[in-house]
Amino acid sequence: MPPASPSSGDQVQSVTRALDLLQALNRQKIASIKQLHDTTGLPKPTIVRLLKTLIAKGYVANDPRQGGYSVTSLVRALSCGFHGDPLVVEAGRAWAIDLTRRFKWPAAIAVLDENAMTVRFSTIPESPISPFHGTVGLRLSLVSRSLGRAYLAFCPQAERNILLQMLSASKDREDAAARRPAALLRALQAIRSQGFAERDPGVEPKSSSTLGVPVMDGDRVVATLGLTYFTSAMKRAQAVDLYVPHLRSAADNISRSISRLGS
């Protein structure tokens, strides 16, 4: 009787394992029992039992023509109870517009969607052609883009671990940095201490740069807010000094307007 693993207060073992299985299934899009056994380390009979449960609930299917098991679309349905989202976007819209009015740069608000940040609203100043990929719906890498890194830096550790694990299996070139966790974690630590994110130095083009800050609901990141500026128009240090405080206060305002106990 080991005194339980160091940090396992009183959780339910089988549930933890079932969730691990789901995660594993999610990374490998389709997996056999053997593969699951190898990646999770769980004994095969246990895996079978857990899978049976997940299948009975409809979250996993014994995918066609005996290829193996995989996550079903029903798992998607599980996320529709996550709210805050509409509220955040609504409030974010107003403050993004405000930032753009004041500084004449594009601003955007993005939320986590599956394994990337999705832009839910973005502004483009009347000015020239936009350096900002301003399309709503655009998916930004969690590891390389400012809006993604701000999220990763400020989300709870358990979540970060899971996301990184998923991303390291991704083929997306932009997410490749997730495979060098040490460097990435150091970068995230820096972001955390300075309070805002910039894109991964490796990403092109460098003619523009985005500053990203987290939008918190209580102690939880629910979105990230960003402001993009031309690097030719302004030096980095100057931009940071000038814009970051305003970004922070905008993010705070958004937080305030979505807090449930208003007043």
Add this chain to the structure above:
Amino acid sequence: MPPASPSSGDQVQSVTRALDLLQALNRQKIASIKQLHDTTGLPKPTIVRLLKTLIAKGYVANDPRQGGYSVTSLVRALSCGFHGDPLVVEAGRAWAIDLTRRFKWPAAIAVLDENAMTVRFSTIPESPISPFHGTVGLRLSLVSRSLGRAYLAFCPQAERNILLQMLSASKDREDAAARRPAALLRALQAIRSQGFAERDPGVEPKSSSTLGVPVMDGDRVVATLGLTYFTSAMKRAQAVDLYVPHLRSAADNISRSISRLGS
């Protein structure tokens, strides 16, 4: 020592319960322990233990300012391993175009997303103004629209139950029919036996109508394919006789092109 509930082969109790909890949390966007106790019937200490586990894994948060617990955005990440989706849409695109070429009516392919069918591709014949809400991204009610009903009718029962449970909590007027399960289930049974779906008779406007068929991957629905016609241009019976066979064969072709063990 009850001989276990009638149909529980060998599943893991705690996992089942944990998933029930997630579902409950998903319906009520935010819930206290008491509420969860009332809706799920689980004893409070059990709920606490399960919640602790879910929280440790990051799927649930003790939402801010002590309002209660709720599902986090991380649950969204869990669905990104569900594939088939890109393949289906790709293949669906080709066959939707084909249908439109032949019959000069709009066609569409949709997949489940959270609690509605989302149109992933749709065609609009050059002809007049389209009766079809052809926007990609449009979300169609699972209970009232043809593309939704086709999905509900052919998905596994466990999944149907969960979806209906979620929908009956929805405020969307179109989903209200989910609150009369008896009538709805009868309608779904009919859809199942005839092999295609039509919209809920109550939905306006009636100037056009869509025929929807399921796209299967093995024994699992992965999408639905629809063809919309003007009711003024063609009688229902005639349209059914003429179009349904072609819809079916298009759906079969899509199925074939996504089956993993090609030849």
Add this chain to the structure above:
DNA sequence: CTGCCTGTTTCGCATTGTGAAACGCAGGCA
């Protein structure tokens, strides 16, 4: 202060989940 209601902790019990081992089956190889 008192009563009520909700969340948390405790703790002995047996139900529940566990996993080594044995089995069955299919496909590969000689």
Add this chain to the structure above:
DNA sequence: TGCCTGCGTTTCACAATGCGAAACAGGCAG
């Protein structure tokens, strides 16, 4: 053809694991 290897499945005896009644704690209202 028969042997073998590798994967999925089933079995079963054991005890660890999860269970939940009951007791406890804290907040809020009257």
